[in-house]
Amino acid sequence: MTKMKKLLALLLALTMVFALAACSSGSTEDTAEAEDSSGSTEDSSFTTATEGVLTMATNAEFPPYEYYENDAVTGIDAEIAAAIAEKLGLELVIEDMAFDSIVAAVTSGKADMGMAGMTITEERLQSVDFSEPYATGVQVVIVAEDSAITSVDDLFEGGYTIGVQSSTTGDLYATWDLEDTGLCTVERFNRGADAVAALTSGKIDCVIIDNEPAKAFAEANEGLVILDTAYTEEEYAICFSKDNTALSEAVNEALVELMEDGTVQSIIDKYISAD
């Protein structure tokens, strides 16, 4: 009996030793695992310019993608960005600036991303990364109803003054195709609306700009029409610094999810009626 008791006591003691060992080894393993997992999630843990905030640089002169409605920037880009921020658990802050300041705001790290109906171009890819494209744009030509310009080809006859928003792809195409070739003159405006105003007052002969703002401007100004022939088709995407890939990957992932579940399309449909 006493032998039995001794054995039991020994067994008990042994079990306790094992249990303790298991316990402590378990806890060290846990810590190691925790360290491991926080280490491996590093690629999905990102930093933003301001903690807890997603700062979007834009140029709110571009309806229906971004424009002012009662002191607040609204539109397709603003709504998609808000949905992305929500997915990432961040507060969205929109910084309105000149269109040609957006890339610098992003590369300097002042803004986390640039979203401005921005076309993916080779030149911009030299300085920024782009997300997956989320919309298509078409460069179109706005003229006065009675204009001698009735097609894009007419522009290549030469002798016209073309208005564009400075540093946009409309500016680039007009500059390369029509100004550098000595055919036409390009006038650059800070805002698309200013180019349209110059057209309305007869100071320039046409405006090359993206189709959706073109529609909004043509609707808001009497006597303007959009030519049936388009200048070129392009893709809009969000731009990021090349130095913060953890953030750009997280934003891109959120954007792709929002495209897959139909959120992006429903936001676009809210602003653009299919025609």
Ligand code: ARG
């Ligand atoms: N899609 C054109 C570009 O990337 C024009 C964009 C202008 N956007 C704006 N928010 N003003 O150059």
